[in-house]
Amino acid sequence: MPAVLKEALTLSGPAGRIEALLETPRDCDEHAVAVLCHPHPQFQGTMLNKVVHTMGRAANDLGAPALRFNFRGVGASDGEFAQGHGEAEDTLAVIDWARDRYPGANLWLCGFSFGSMVACRAALTAKPDWLVSIAPPAQRMAGLLDGREPEGRWLVIQGDADAVVHCDSVVKWIDGLERKPELIILPGVEHFFHGRLTLLRQTLVERLGGDRQDDR
Secondary structure: OOOEEEEEEEEEEOOEEEEEEEEEEOOOOOOEEEEEEOOOHHHOOOOOOHHHHHHHHHHHHOOOOEEEEOOOOOOOOOOOOOOOHHHHHHHHHHHHHHHHHOOOOEEEEEEEOHHHHHHHHHHHHHOOOEEEEEOOOHHHHHHHHOOOOOOOOEEEEEEOOOOOOOHHHHHHHHHOOOOOOEEEEEOOOOOOOOOOHHHHHHHHHHHHHHHHHHHO
16 A cells, blocks of 8 residues: 555535545555545544545555545534535535646545435536445435436445345436446445455455556
């Protein structure tokens, strides 16, 4: 794993301050920047979640900085829970900051669970180069998209032993989409990837890394 520089940030968002953490590998080439969305704030979800941490490590492995942040009302971020709509606005503010910091870099917008659907909503406006949805609770939160679908390259990663977001529900949701994402189903993996975080990291590195080589 590359050496990583960590920078604690306070960004400006629509609800006030946004607490964030930027992790930049020493060999960063600014080919891309990853913005990472955490799971449900009302169920202890924060930017320190281990799946979010793993997404960041995968981005760093590929030479890309990773920007984690707390949604409104979480940690030192101002505001209150806003049913995903406000959290998507927070995400767009973070994306604007990342694009200013790394002009010309591809945007990898990634989310886990609740955060994956927030990222989907933000993607409708931000149009990332890659959207990565891990264990998306799509049938519970489909209304967040207002009947619209993200455009462009989109990867969904789902464990087939997930008791929180059932694999069958994710497959059914994707089957109903006009623009179908690439779906990777990981056998024997449950919602929080207990004991399988290395597999998740490898999957992200292989898929996004392969795409990076194609771009060159």
